[in-house]
Amino acid sequence: MTRVCVAGAGSIGSLLAAHLARVTDVSVLTRRADHAQALRRDGLRVSGRSEFVAHVTASDDPSALPPADLVILACKGTDLDALASRLRGQFEGATVMTVQNGIGNEEVLAGYVERVIRGTTFPAGKIVEPGHVQWDVKGDTTLGPFEPSPAPFTDIERLADACTRAGMPTHAVADARGPQWRKVIFNAATNPVGALTGLTHGRVCERPDLRALVSGLVSEGKAVAAAQGIVLDADPEDLVDHAAKPEVGYNHKASMLQDVEAGRPTEIDYLNGGIVRFGREQGVATPLNEAIWALVKGVEQSWQQ
Amino acid sequence: MTRVCVAGAGSIGSLLAAHLARVTDVSVLTRRADHAQALRRDGLRVSGRSEFVAHVTASDDPSALPPADLVILACKGTDLDALASRLRGQFEGATVMTVQNGIGNEEVLAGYVERVIRGTTFPAGKIVEPGHVQWDVKGDTTLGPFEPSPAPFTDIERLADACTRAGMPTHAVADARGPQWRKVIFNAATNPVGALTGLTHGRVCERPDLRALVSGLVSEGKAVAAAQGIVLDADPEDLVDHAAKPEVGYNHKASMLQDVEAGRPTEIDYLNGGIVRFGREQGVATPLNEAIWALVKGVEQSWQQ
Numbered sequence: 001m002t003r004v005c006v007a008g009a010g011s012i013g014s015l016l017a018a019h020l021a022r023v024t025d026v027s028v029l030t031r032r033a034d035h036a037q038a039l040r041r042d043g044l045r046v047s048g049r050s051e052f053v054a055h056v057t058a059s060d061d062p063s064a065l066p067p068a069d070l071v072i073l074a075c076k077g078t079d080l081d082a083l084a085s086r087l088r089g090q091f092e093g094a095t096v097m098t099v100q101n102g103i104g105n106e107e108v109l110a111g112y113v114e115r116v117i118r119g120t121t122f123p124a125g126k127i128v129e130p131g132h133v134q135w136d137v138k139g140d141t142t143l144g145p146f147e148p149s150p151a152p153f154t155d156i157e158r159l160a161d162a163c164t165r166a167g168m169p170t171h172a173v174a175d176a177r178g179p180q181w182r183k184v185i186f187n188a189a190t191n192p193v194g195a196l197t198g199l200t201h202g203r204v205c206e207r208p209d210l211r212a213l214v215s216g217l218v219s220e221g222k223a224v225a226a227a228q229g230i231v232l233d234a235d236p237e238d239l240v241d242h243a244a245k246p247e248v249g250y251n252h253k254a255s256m257l258q259d260v261e262a263g264r265p266t267e268i269d270y271l272n273g274g275i276v277r278f279g280r281e282q283g284v285a286t287p288l289n290e291a292i293w294a295l296v297k298g299v300e301q302s303w304q305q
Numbered sequence: 306m307t308r309v310c311v312a313g314a315g316s317i318g319s320l321l322a323a324h325l326a327r328v329t330d331v332s333v334l335t336r337r338a339d340h341a342q343a344l345r346r347d348g349l350r351v352s353g354r355s356e357f358v359a360h361v362t363a364s365d366d367p368s369a370l371p372p373a374d375l376v377i378l379a380c381k382g383t384d385l386d387a388l389a390s391r392l393r394g395q396f397e398g399a400t401v402m403t404v405q406n407g408i409g410n411e412e413v414l415a416g417y418v419e420r421v422i423r424g425t426t427f428p429a430g431k432i433v434e435p436g437h438v439q440w441d442v443k444g445d446t447t448l449g450p451f452e453p454s455p456a457p458f459t460d461i462e463r464l465a466d467a468c469t470r471a472g473m474p475t476h477a478v479a480d481a482r483g484p485q486w487r488k489v490i491f492n493a494a495t496n497p498v499g500a501l502t503g504l505t506h507g508r509v510c511e512r513p514d515l516r517a518l519v520s521g522l523v524s525e526g527k528a529v530a531a532a533q534g535i536v537l538d539a540d541p542e543d544l545v546d547h548a549a550k551p552e553v554g555y556n557h558k559a560s561m562l563q564d565v566e567a568g569r570p571t572e573i574d575y576l577n578g579g580i581v582r583f584g585r586e587q588g589v590a591t592p593l594n595e596a597i598w599a600l601v602k603g604v605e606q607s608w609q610q
Contacts, residue, residue: 196501197603207606209599216592287521291593294514295600298502301512 003027005068005091007083009035009058011125012099013074014133018044019166021054027065028058029087036060038131048125048135050167062090070159072097072119077105077270084112095151097143097159102270103184103278106146116146117156120180123168140169144176177225178233185221185236188271189214190243192292194254195266196299201243202250213288214240220286221275227282256296263303268296308332310373310396312388314340314363316430317404318379319438323349324471326359332370333363334392341365343436353430353440355472367395375464376401377424382410382575389417400456402448402464407575408489408583411451421451422461425485428473445474449481482530483538490526490541493576494519495548497597499559500571501604506548507555518593519545525591526580532587561601568608573601 006017007029017028021044028044030036039058046052059065071091075083077100084096097117098105106116122139141163143156156172163170193204193214204210218236225232243249259266272293279286311322312334325331326349333349335341344363351357364370376396380388382405389401402422403410411421427444446468448461461477468475498509498519509515523541530537548554564571577598584591 193600193603196600198607199603203606204603207599207603209595210603213596213599216596287593288596290514291518291521291596294512294518295498295501298498298504298509298512298515301508302503 003066003068004070004072005029005065005094006072006074007062007087008074008079009039009127009130010074010076011127011133012121012123013072014044014127015046015123015125015135015168016072016074016099016121016163017056018046018052018054018133019168020162021056022052022166023162025066026054026056027068028056029062029065030058030060032130033060035130038129042131045132046135047128047132049138050135062087065090067091068094070095070097070155072099073109074099076100077102077267078265080105080108084109088112095155097151098146099141100270101183101187101267103180103274104270106149110146110149114149115151115155116149117151117159118144118146118176118180120176120183122183140171140179142171142173142176142179144173175230177228177230181221181225181230182232182234182236182239184271184274185218185225185232186239186243187267188221188275188289188292189217189236190240191254191256192266192268192272192296193217195256195260196292196295198257200250201252201254202246205240205244216288217272217292220279220284220289224275224279224282224284224286227284228278260296260299265300266296268293268300272296308371308373309375309377310334310370310399311377311379312367312392313379313384314344314432314435315379315381316432316438317426317428318377319349319432320351320428320430320440320473321377321379321404321426321468322361323351323357323359323438324473325467326361327357327471328467330371331359331361332373333361334367334370335363335365337435338365340435343434347436350437351440352433352437354443355440367392370395372396373399375399375460377404378402378414379404381405382407382572383570385410385413389414393417400460402456403451405575406488406492406572408485408579409575411454415451415454419454420456420460421454422456422464423449423451423481423485425481425488427488445476445484447476447478447481447484449478480535482533482535486526486530486535487537487539487541487544489576489579490523490530490537491544491548492572493526493580493594493597494522494541495545496559496561497571497573497577497601498522500561500565501597501600503562505555506557506559507551510545510549521593522577522597525584525589525594529580529584529587529589529591532589533583565601565604570605571601573598573605577601 009030036058043053095115096113099119121141124137125135160170160172272289314335341363348358400420401418426446429442430440465475465477577594
């Protein structure tokens with residue numbers, strides 16, 4: 001693994017690109033030309049949890065980028081299909097890694113490429129301006145093979161090692177579904193409740209009725225994970241309570257609430273929608289996740305009225 | 306039954322007051338002084354499904370109204386406790402009738418008066434201006450005794466007969482819970498789904514995922530009714546489909562959606578909240594109604610942020 005291309009220069013893509021550029025050659029595919037220009041001219045600046053400037057190649061045109069052995073698709077789940085289609089034929093033989101929230105992303109990607117890494121990453125930040133990402137929350141990243149179209153495990157280990165050396169602690173594991181399901185169960189139980197009510201995470205957790213709904217959603221997600229033999233690496237219930245603390249995320253507006261307020265498509269199909277689809281495959285009923293999925297899809301549809 | 310007082314001059318209160326004033330003496334308690342003044346000066350005009358002007362006594366001060374044998378409390382469920390408290394001691398010995406949406410209203414009222422009529426009414430209209438109500442939708446009214454604090458059945462029959470003669474078809478029945486539960490199950494399954502998504506009733510029913518949620522809510526309501534031995538006089542599922550027709554209510558914004566858009570407290574506690582409470586008493590699980598109840602309470606709370 002010597003040449004990395006990060007497709008998508010949002011906060012996670014930028015954090016990964018900047019760190020990996022400390023240890024290897026990194027190119028960045030941006031959506032906008034001026035963003036690529038800023039990266040080429042000034043480098044990619046990280047502030048907050050770490051402070052440095054990384055040098056990267058950048059373009060808004062995939063064909064203008066150098067060849068890569070590893071491609072990290074760092075877009076939102078809602079854009080994944082379009083991005084993978086746009087990159088088709090561009091990085092023949094490359095290993096491709098997901099970092100999207102939710103589940104079902106690897107399945108989409110496997111329609112386009114042969115070697116897929118299932119990535120789940122907990123760090124969080126925001127883009128301050130083109131070429132400058134602020135790193136707000138530290139956290140681990142876990143990588144593993146996507147079983148139906150697996151990347152070679154030695155490649156995964158090499159990538160995890162590179163990320164860790166670069167300053168983002170990353171583990172290579174044979175079964176990376178545990179962290180992925182822990183994260184999706186947490187997100188699916190909290191994000192849409194904030195989005196449907198307009199409440200911050202802390203306010204949601206203060207109401208016993210809404211906190212009980214969150215627990216109901218968590219329980220269904222755990223049952224679907226258990227039916228697949230997935231061992232969660234932590235209890236999502238603990239994450240819910242931890243995130244509600246004043247010093248953590250009491251005043252945090254869920255990203256889905258931010259999407260709804262801005263009238264942007266949400267990630268609901270990969271969160272509650274993903275849990276429902278995997279539940280159906282396993283014969284596990286998920287009525288609450290189904291209800292929440294339907295309600296958020298209805299909200300999205302109301303913008304078309 | 307010779308002297309009626311209608312407390313609350315919204316659309317249903319006004320329709321009942323105007324019709325009953327054709328066959329007996331009717332006084333109206335309004336919230337605002339100018340509304341009472343318009344009623345005293347110009348009478349109460351009905352247009353739409355019927356056209357006439359009725360003469361009524363009116364005041365915004367309960368102590369200024371003549372004595373009454375029957376009091377109809379025609380406020381929203383959210384205002385019932387305050388209104389009943391305000392009228393305490395005003396109509397000693399009178400029979401009191403509910404017309405609120407939902408369930409649990411009679412229980413509140415029985416804390417204040419001894420003889421309660423359980424009323425469920427399907428007609429609908431709107432106030433055009435003070436003193437003028439437009440009658441949009443015809444429908445039956447059903448009256449019966451509230452079992453723990455029952456009004457004498459002969460009084461109920463006499464009132465039903467008066468309403469029918471006055472132009473509003475009304476039935477007196479020994480068990481009026483059937484129509485009441487049919488209506489609450491319908492309202493609880495459709496109103497909050499519109500309120501949470503922003504969709505009209507027709508758009509809700511066009512989406513298979515939301516229509517399935519509506520059916521799930523209906524099923525729980527039916528189970529709670531059945532556990533109490535209540536026989537529904539029609540299937541709420543049929544009402545849902547009927548109301549979605551273009552010539553009926555395809556473009557109708559549920560009243561709860563109108564409440565949410567205006568930032569007004571909703572009737573959720575008497576709709577889904579009522580089904581949950583009666584379900585708990587009967588040992589019937591109502592997880593979807595519980596989820597919807599919590600979400601709408603969360604929306605109401607978000608206005609306090």
